[in-house]
Amino acid sequence: MTKEHWKSLLLSAILFLVFLGVWFVATQPKESAQQTAAQDEYAALMGKGAVKATGFPPPQEIGKAIVTHLSDPFKDNGPNDKGIAIQLGHSLARVGIGFALAILLALPLGFIIGMSPLLYRALDPFIQVLKPISPLAWMPLALYTIKDSNLSGIFVIFICSVWPMLINTAFGVANVRRDWLNVARTLEVRPVRKALMVILPAAAPTILTGMRISMGIAWLVIVAAEMLVGGTGIGYFVWNEWNNLALPNVIFAILVIGLVGMILDRCFAGLQRLVSYTE
Amino acid sequence: MAFLQVENLAKAYPGNDAPVFEKVNFTLEKGEFVCIIGHSGCGKTTILNALAGLETASGGNITMDGREVAGPGLDRGVVFQSHALMPWLTVIDNVKFGVRSRWPEWSKVEVEAQATKYLEMVGLGAALHKKPAMLSGGMKQRVGIARAFAIQPKMLLLDEPFGALDALTRGTIQDELLKIVQATAQTVFMITHDVDEAILLSDRILLMSNGPRARIAEIVEVTLPRSRTRHDMHHDPRFYRIRNHLVDFLVSRSKDPKPAGQLHPPVVRPGEDEPAEPPLAA
Ligand SMILES: Nc1ncnc2c1ncn2[C@@H]1O[C@H](COP(=O)(O)OP(=O)(O)OP(=O)(O)O)[C@@H](O)[C@H]1O
Numbered sequence A: 001m002t003k004e005h006w007k008s009l010l011l012s013a014i015l016f017l018v019f020l021g022v023w024f025v026a027t028q029p030k031e032s033a034q035q036t037a038a039q040d041e042y043a044a045l046m047g048k049g050a051v052k053a054t055g056f057p058p059p060q061e062i063g064k065a066i067v068t069h070l071s072d073p074f075k076d077n078g079p080n081d082k083g084i085a086i087q088l089g090h091s092l093a094r095v096g097i098g099f100a101l102a103i104l105l106a107l108p109l110g111f112i113i114g115m116s117p118l119l120y121r122a123l124d125p126f127i128q129v130l131k132p133i134s135p136l137a138w139m140p141l142a143l144y145t146i147k148d149s150n151l152s153g154i155f156v157i158f159i160c161s162v163w164p165m166l167i168n169t170a171f172g173v174a175n176v177r178r179d180w181l182n183v184a185r186t187l188e189v190r191p192v193r194k195a196l197m198v199i200l201p202a203a204a205p206t207i208l209t210g211m212r213i214s215m216g217i218a219w220l221v222i223v224a225a226e227m228l229v230g231g232t233g234i235g236y237f238v239w240n241e242w243n244n245l246a247l248p249n250v251i252f253a254i255l256v257i258g259l260v261g262m263i264l265d266r267c268f269a270g271l272q273r274l275v276s277y278t279e
Numbered sequence B: 001m002a003f004l005q006v007e008n009l010a011k012a013y014p015g016n017d018a019p020v021f022e023k024v025n026f027t028l029e030k031g032e033f034v035c036i037i038g039h040s041g042c043g044k045t046t047i048l049n050a051l052a053g054l055e056t057a058s059g060g061n062i063t064m065d066g067r068e069v070a071g072p073g074l075d076r077g078v079v080f081q082s083h084a085l086m087p088w089l090t091v092i093d094n095v096k097f098g099v100r101s102r103w104p105e106w107s108k109v110e111v112e113a114q115a116t117k118y119l120e121m122v123g124l125g126a127a128l129h130k131k132p133a134m135l136s137g138g139m140k141q142r143v144g145i146a147r148a149f150a151i152q153p154k155m156l157l158l159d160e161p162f163g164a165l166d167a168l169t170r171g172t173i174q175d176e177l178l179k180i181v182q183a184t185a186q187t188v189f190m191i192t193h194d195v196d197e198a199i200l201l202s203d204r205i206l207l208m209s210n211g212p213r214a215r216i217a218e219i220v221e222v223t224l225p226r227s228r229t230r231h232d233m234h235h236d237p238r239f240y241r242i243r244n245h246l247v248d249f250l251v252s253r254s255k256d257p258k259p260a261g262q263l264h265p266p267v268v269r270p271g272e273d274e275p276a277e278p279p280l281a282a
């Protein structure tokens, strides 16, 4: 690593510590909150046990939550007490299946649209209208027609992933350099071989950019979708802990969502690097 | 009948009343090297693309080896002006892509051997596994040449293959091309803007008048011995006569084409016919 790297890393660490410090100070119990014995009694009477913290939790609470959750990530004690790994697994499975279905549709269709200027223009208005619709807006329709909350979640992921992939694939395929196509033509390359050996590698960087965008959106959407349909998944976990007013758990889940999202994005960045080329 | 016969070729783009060129007639014999020279925009690339089958002319016809040219094919190898290498493939894979298209039944080893042979021929034996992005402009152009040669086409079409190269590199690659062409007796049709390059490489040079309605105004026979080299060509008085003739055409005569109605352009041999002139300072 270069010196610059170390510097930026050090700065990151300092910023993080400052953040923790400010957080710690800001969430110190206030003087007035040092409750009198009478107030304690009152609170106990009203059924608000000491377990339910009031106010924003300090960082050490989050630390405790992290340790608790990570010590038993695979526990499964009924619908409202599943380990974080189990919940993440459900979310990732939904995203994975919806995303895979989107690839199965978007890649071939994008190829066809990209190769045919006529189809490109004919389908463009539909894509333009469908693209900006929030994927969650499909949820009622999905629930009504599919009648299965799990499948509806997958459908929502599918529908939000499909547009960036479709658009980028079509764009990438339509904009393959004329020269390369001419090379293929003069070499009498058969259509399938041309698609796989010339057009696909030429358009791959654009296609993968679309996939990376899709994955980013899918990961945003899955949390909201699971909050809506409930049952399992990281989104449901957040919703459930919010209903329990267990804010440390909610913050823990937020951290996990961010980390997993970052890892997914890094994976696609790696794939992008694999297929990228410099002219 | 000549190997390649171009008759009354014309190209008009819809919307433009005057065709870019018309009544273009010329022939190529087997093993002949022919260059075409003309001002920018007169339609040279369009003619070459029509020969390659990449573009359809709006009139006239092209026959090669007794068959009408109707589309692109493996019997014609094209070296594109922009080299058109696929950047995601290594140098040898670019060439192998062509070889495999030409002989799908060949084994891996045979394909590899053919590609290596032609890359070594253009002096790139050490760069087989590099990506095109890591090569210089001249090296990329040589890969393009190897790819076109390796499919052993009946005719080679080169569109200003050295246009983007500096004079020094250009000279080296010209020498290489000359060697390969002399060794393989390849039929070549080439576009160039460089008068010296045309004289060095060609048997005949087609001079194209300016567009619109461009024509082949004249065909110049290069009467230097075929064994000419870049080095000793300059000592031959015929070289200067031909060169002056070409430059003279480009500077002053390309604007007014020969009167219409004349089907075949006149053939001139400025190296022999004209009285000796004092050579220009080169
Ligand atoms: N799609 C098009 N529509 C209309 N005119 C065109 C089109 N493509 C090319 N032309 C015209 O055809 C003419 C010939 O083009 P071409 O590329 O063959 O020229 P060229 O002789 O190869 O020029 P250069 O030496 O600059 O490469 C040009 O004048 C150009 O304006």
Ligand SMILES: [Mg+2]
Binding pocket: B044, B045, B046
């Ligand atoms: Mg041109």
